[in-house]
Amino acid sequence: MKKLLLILTLIAPLGAQPAQNVQDAIVAEVLADHSAYEFLGHLCDDHGPRLTGSAANNAAMLDTLHQLHAMGVEAHLQPFKMPGWVRLEDEAVMVAPIKRKLRAVTLSYVQPHAPFEADVVYLGDGSDAAIKGLDTQGKIGLLAPNAAQIRGGYNEIAQELGLKGIVRTCRVNGGQLLCRTGSFQGEPINVPVYCVTQEEGKWMERSLARDKPVRVRLHTRSYCKEIDTANIVATFPGKTKDTVIIGGHFDSWDLGQGAIDNGIGVAQLFGVAKALQAHAKENLRTVELVWFNGEEQGLWGSRHHAPTLGDRPIAAMVNLDMVGFPKSLNALGVDALVPVLKAFDATLGDRRHADGVANANWFGSDHTPYQLAGIPAITFGAFIDPDAVRYYHDFGDTFDKIDPKMIAESTATIAALTYYLANAEGLGTARLDRAAVLALFSDKQLVERMVSSGLLPKPESGAVSETAK
Numbered sequence: 356m357k358k359l360l361l362i363l364t365l366i367a368p369l370g371a372q373p374a375q376n377v378q379d380a381i382v383a384e385v386l387a388d389h390s391a392y393e394f395l396g397h398l399c400d401d402h403g404p405r406l407t408g409s410a411a412n413n414a415a416m417l418d419t420l421h422q423l424h425a426m427g428v429e430a431h432l433q434p435f436k437m438p439g440w441v442r443l444e445d446e447a448v449m450v451a452p453i454k455r456k457l458r459a460v461t462l463s464y465v466q467p468h469a470p471f472e473a474d475v476v477y478l479g480d481g482s483d484a485a486i487k488g489l490d491t492q493g494k495i496g497l498l499a500p501n502a503a504q505i506r507g508g509y510n511e512i513a514q515e516l517g518l519k520g521i522v523r524t525c526r527v528n529g530g531q532l533l534c535r536t537g538s539f540q541g542e543p544i545n546v547p548v549y550c551v552t553q554e555e556g557k558w559m560e561r562s563l564a565r566d567k568p569v570r571v572r573l574h575t576r577s578y579c580k581e582i583d584t585a586n587i588v589a590t591f592p593g594k595t596k597d598t599v600i601i602g603g604h605f606d607s608w609d610l611g612q613g614a615i616d617n618g619i620g621v622a623q624l625f626g627v628a629k630a631l632q633a634h635a636k637e638n639l640r641t642v643e644l645v646w647f648n649g650e651e652q653g654l655w656g657s658r659h660h661a662p663t664l665g666d667r668p669i670a671a672m673v674n675l676d677m678v679g680f681p682k683s684l685n686a687l688g689v690d691a692l693v694p695v696l697k698a699f700d701a702t703l704g705d706r707r708h709a710d711g712v713a714n715a716n717w718f719g720s721d722h723t724p725y726q727l728a729g730i731p732a733i734t735f736g737a738f739i740d741p742d743a744v745r746y747y748h749d750f751g752d753t754f755d756k757i758d759p760k761m762i763a764e765s766t767a768t769i770a771a772l773t774y775y776l777a778n779a780e781g782l783g784t785a786r787l788d789r790a791a792v793l794a795l796f797s798d799k800q801l802v803e804r805m806v807s808s809g810l811l812p813k814p815e816s817g818a819v820s821e822t823a824k
């Protein structure tokens with residue numbers, strides 16, 4: 356008898372496997388619960404957009420914390436400082452061939468300047484081939500809709516070409532604008548950089564192609580300033596200190612309401628918190644939910660949180676950034692996670708992911724700082740109605756675009772994954788070593804984007820940047 360007990364102990368050293376009946380109950384409860392959807396409606400309509408550092412962001416953050424406490428969740432703010440930016444009334448006006456106020460938006464980290472007028476020069480996609488031989492000195496450079504991330508950043512290209520300003524043509528048509536950060540490193544940009552509508556950008560491009568002079572007047576009042584902000588961290592202690600982190604960014608751009616980007620993730624985390632509050636008491640691992648601030652301007656919240664983990668044992672980090680209807684799970688380059696995610700997917704029955712398990716890393720959201728710290732990260736491939744997602748980073752990213760079914764379905768799957776990761780056997784917590792981390796970023800385009808964002812040093816040094824750790 357004693358021997359049998361010993362054998363049982365050996366084959367189940369970590370305790371219980373995820374209980375299918377508990378996971379199924381979580382899914383059923385989340386599907387029937389509208390509170391995450393309603394919470395998002397309240398955040399969007401009663402607070403407005405959540406640009407990091409704004410009064411609206413701070414009020415929405417305190418409101419969220421209050422609601423978590425009201426549910427009995429152990430949650431706190433993790434304050435941090437970051438390079439912030441304040442938007443004021445900026446103006447871009449076409450003065451030739453006709454006078455017309457352009458629909459335009461400044462990129463974050465531009466700085467105020469006295470109004471000026473200058474000729475526009477077309478830079479195409481901004482590549483070396485496109486700009487070769489152009490007379491750019493003292494002009495405003497116009498970039499095509501397909502212009503990639505600018506080599507070395509706006510300060511470098513402006514200095515290299517002697518530009519007084521840069522105007523990007525929006526990649527989406529229909530009067531849309533695309534707010535975005537001007538510098539992932541939070542550096543003040545020395546020349547004004549604007550995004551204009553695709554229609555107005557192409558108008559200027561056509562005029563220039565017919566040698567019609569185009570002149571634009573810019574007046575920027577927005578300014579950079581260091582800000583105090585915070586992440587919200589909710590903790591659900593398990594039987595062990597081994598921890599699963601589920602995170603998504605809280606902040607948004609300021610033109611709309613940040614309902615899609617990333618109100619979806621904010622609501623999902625809220626729904627997961629509610630599900631865990633009812634079901635997490637017996638989990639093997641601790642679960643930490645994190646609402647990040649400062650993502651849109653340079654992943655500042657996750658860049659702050661990941662290094663604070665020190666050598667705490669972390670099994671995985673799941674990033675929720677605009678996860679609509681889940682279609683696949685993504686191991687983001689960590690082969691060892693693939694069988695875990697496949698085993699989880701198999702527990703979902705009818706709700707299995709249509710596209711199964713993918714394993715392709717990408718850059719541009721809050722999983723990256725965890726990966727750089729050697730923590731395996733997971734996200735979803737998902738579907739959002741193209742008529743809703745087209746308003747990404749603009750005026751139309753509002754709560755009316757949110758399908759309640761999308762919130763319920765996605766939150767059910769995410770809550771199930773959370774429960775599974777909190778209880779599955781065999782999830783290690785050893786950090787990936789430096790070589791394994793660099794292998795996640797071996798794709799050439801990924802490396803280029805990481806380097807220009809300051810998250811990886813230039814390839815020849817081969818080491819992971821300290822700024823990201």
Ligand SMILES: [Zn+2]
Pocket residue numbers: 604616617650676677
């Ligand atoms: Zn986002």
